[in-house]
Amino acid sequence: MPVEEVHTALGPGGEFDLIRRMLGAWGDRAHGLGDDGALLDVPPGSRLVVSTDMSLEGTHFQLDWLALEEIGYRAVAASLSDLAAMAATPLGVLIAMALPATLAPRVEALAIGVGEAAALGRCPIVGGDTTRGDRLCLAVTVLGHARTPVRRAGARPGDGLFVTGRLGAPGAALSALRGGGVLSPAVRSRFAHPVPRLDEARWLADAGITALIDLSDGLASDVRHLAAAGEVAMTVELDRLPVVEGVSALEAARSGEEYELLAAAPASLDVRAFEERFHLPVTRIGTVTATGSVPVTFLHRGVRVDPGMGHDHFSR
Amino acid sequence: MPVEEVHTALGPGGEFDLIRRMLGAWGDRAHGLGDDGALLDVPPGSRLVVSTDMSLEGTHFQLDWLALEEIGYRAVAASLSDLAAMAATPLGVLIAMALPATLAPRVEALAIGVGEAAALGRCPIVGGDTTRGDRLCLAVTVLGHARTPVRRAGARPGDGLFVTGRLGAPGAALSALRGGGVLSPAVRSRFAHPVPRLDEARWLADAGITALIDLSDGLASDVRHLAAAGEVAMTVELDRLPVVEGVSALEAARSGEEYELLAAAPASLDVRAFEERFHLPVTRIGTVTATGSVPVTFLHRGVRVDPGMGHDHFSR
Numbered sequence: 001m002p003v004e005e006v007h008t009a010l011g012p013g014g015e016f017d018l019i020r021r022m023l024g025a026w027g028d029r030a031h032g033l034g035d036d037g038a039l040l041d042v043p044p045g046s047r048l049v050v051s052t053d054m055s056l057e058g059t060h061f062q063l064d065w066l067a068l069e070e071i072g073y074r075a076v077a078a079s080l081s082d083l084a085a086m087a088a089t090p091l092g093v094l095i096a097m098a099l100p101a102t103l104a105p106r107v108e109a110l111a112i113g114v115g116e117a118a119a120l121g122r123c124p125i126v127g128g129d130t131t132r133g134d135r136l137c138l139a140v141t142v143l144g145h146a147r148t149p150v151r152r153a154g155a156r157p158g159d160g161l162f163v164t165g166r167l168g169a170p171g172a173a174l175s176a177l178r179g180g181g182v183l184s185p186a187v188r189s190r191f192a193h194p195v196p197r198l199d200e201a202r203w204l205a206d207a208g209i210t211a212l213i214d215l216s217d218g219l220a221s222d223v224r225h226l227a228a229a230g231e232v233a234m235t236v237e238l239d240r241l242p243v244v245e246g247v248s249a250l251e252a253a254r255s256g257e258e259y260e261l262l263a264a265a266p267a268s269l270d271v272r273a274f275e276e277r278f279h280l281p282v283t284r285i286g287t288v289t290a291t292g293s294v295p296v297t298f299l300h301r302g303v304r305v306d307p308g309m310g311h312d313h314f315s316r
Numbered sequence: 317m318p319v320e321e322v323h324t325a326l327g328p329g330g331e332f333d334l335i336r337r338m339l340g341a342w343g344d345r346a347h348g349l350g351d352d353g354a355l356l357d358v359p360p361g362s363r364l365v366v367s368t369d370m371s372l373e374g375t376h377f378q379l380d381w382l383a384l385e386e387i388g389y390r391a392v393a394a395s396l397s398d399l400a401a402m403a404a405t406p407l408g409v410l411i412a413m414a415l416p417a418t419l420a421p422r423v424e425a426l427a428i429g430v431g432e433a434a435a436l437g438r439c440p441i442v443g444g445d446t447t448r449g450d451r452l453c454l455a456v457t458v459l460g461h462a463r464t465p466v467r468r469a470g471a472r473p474g475d476g477l478f479v480t481g482r483l484g485a486p487g488a489a490l491s492a493l494r495g496g497g498v499l500s501p502a503v504r505s506r507f508a509h510p511v512p513r514l515d516e517a518r519w520l521a522d523a524g525i526t527a528l529i530d531l532s533d534g535l536a537s538d539v540r541h542l543a544a545a546g547e548v549a550m551t552v553e554l555d556r557l558p559v560v561e562g563v564s565a566l567e568a569a570r571s572g573e574e575y576e577l578l579a580a581a582p583a584s585l586d587v588r589a590f591e592e593r594f595h596l597p598v599t600r601i602g603t604v605t606a607t608g609s610v611p612v613t614f615l616h617r618g619v620r621v622d623p624g625m626g627h628d629h630f631s632r
Contacts, residue, residue: 008468009544034545035468036401036530037367037460042358051353052368052457053445054412060447085352096370096455129369129455131376139412139445139455141368144353152324152351214352228325229350 008034018099018107018130025111031092031124038126040091046145048091051082057135065177068106070192072113074257075138078216080121080196081259085214086151087205088144090123090198095140098133110138121198148205152229155211155264161234161286162209162269164197164261167219168247171255186244194259200278201261207274209265215258218310220298222262223286227295230264236286238300238307249300253307264288324350334415334423334446341427347408347440354442356407362461364407367398373451381493384422386508388429390573391454394532396437396512397575401530402467403521404460406439406514411456414449426454437514464521468545471527471580477550477602478525478585480513480577483535484563487571502560510575516594517577523590525581531574534626536614538578539602543611546580552602554616554623565616569623580604 007023007030010016023030032038042048055075057063066074076093083090095114099107118125121142169190176183183191201212213226219241227234238249247255267284274282298305323339323346326332339346348354358364371391373379382390392409399406411430415423434441437458489507492499499507517528529542535557543550554565563571583600590598614621 009547010541036398036528037365037404037458037465039402039465040364040366042364044360048356048358048364048459049353050356050366050408050410050443050457050459052410052412052443052455054414054447054453054455056414056447056449056453059414059449082352086355088353092366094366094368094457096368098370098372098375098453127366127368131370131372133372133375133451133453135450137370137372137414137449137453137455139368139370139453141366141410141457142353143364143366149353149355212352225326231325 022111025108026115029115049086049088049144052141053079055138068109069113072110073117076117079140079142081214083144084196084198084201086149087201088146090121091143092126094127096129098137150212155230155288157290159264159288160267160284162263166242166244168244168252168255170257197261209263211264215260218256220253220307221310233289233292235297240285242283256310338427341424342431345431365402365404365460368457369395371454384425385429388426389433392433395456395458397530399460400512400514400517402465403517404462406437407459408442410443412445414453466528471546471604473606475580475604476583476600478579482558482560484560484568484571486573513577525579527580531576534572536569536623537626549605549608551613556601558599572626
């Protein structure tokens, strides 16, 4: 068994009462909690992949935008997407949280969302930390394993650039929420329930992709990260971007928290086999080139444009 | 090599400028940052041990109590102490942080403290996340490995209870700071620079201890956790507690954030060999008994007392 199945008996105290309520919400989705550290086993021949992400009320979300279940789900799904970006298989989730006193009575709702995302990643919740804070803050650590992880570095001149899914809904959702507008059900669903592309990433890794990143900051930023990591240049044809209805290519390029995948791969990548397997589009949107004067060139209707950057908390 | 030695080249953006400044402060104490996940290798035959902890301004510390270097150091040292509590050897540290705009110009100071604690644990900084927030928040995840981790559960009736070091300084420091008082240099040093007992824990594991926990909530709470986990009872003789000067046994029992070790071990534990090896006292303070009507009995001058509980953010 990859993790301890049985929880260590918890001592008394208010924090442990909260943990007991979360354990009640998680049921057998949580394994082996209650010790100072979680114990896991990495399969022989595999490397450990680990990522940590913070999701903070006021910075990443507002409490009136989403249900607590959705806030918990999104925080964990976003971290699992980092495992997808390495083509790794999840081993476990740890969740450290600061919880305002007003939310403590509803901690089960948060826990339910966390549990839903963990179930989607087919991995247990193995640890965490609970503390009091003025604002809700979720720091999610995900652990995974991969025999041959795919890195951001590795794209080769001549490779194509491929993106999964359709972009733009989270950006549209944020614009509407900040403006006090109402979200269409399709946009709201994509925003509240992003799906980490874990199986898709492993399929792409087996198909020979050379570099991989998930779209968390937004394509306009993430493609630059992929180019910088690989020390190559890239050209993106924005007219090829697969967008959701009502969103322009430029808006889609700036839309963050998509959690779709951006891969560099030989042009021969079998797009049709992917789409048949996952019922999800994968679209060639550009090309990897040798390093030039500009790391990334964006073309829109044949003209070079600057779509700006995606989301960056420290640039605004 | 246990981790990737070379960082992935970072793309542009304000958040990445901050990361670059932290990397400058860390030098070769950071390994392989810049990808979606960190890659590590767990030695064959060892289990992975992982723990995550949140340290929040206003809840765990105030900015005017400590230097930023000390705040960074303490957050990482506290998490490394959880690896010590499992008798694990550190593999790597990840640090997710919310950083107020006013502190961004001084992020190097935080990073220096984080790097000092990682160096003490002889492990690299392998990942993290940086975001903007109203209050400084550090969520530290530590990864370690152990062939035979020691758990909270395992104490057997007849075992002795042993504690490392001298207790009470962090509690005395908090009382003084909250009252606007001045700390003695010795108390301030113990409060600002707790030392995770990593080598000591591995020595104790080799010496045959049966259960282990680190004193983070305070002895009065943590001994109850040890008893609950092991489904045994324990008697603590508070008069035996090794205390720092000017602190009573009851105060020492309630003092949290000690990061000393509490172990159950056969009474034959070679206390002298430990003290000669580490120049640190290890003191027998009680006994493990069969489960009775009360999980933990505290004796003070021969009389049963209730020292109360240690620190619990949700009970106050």
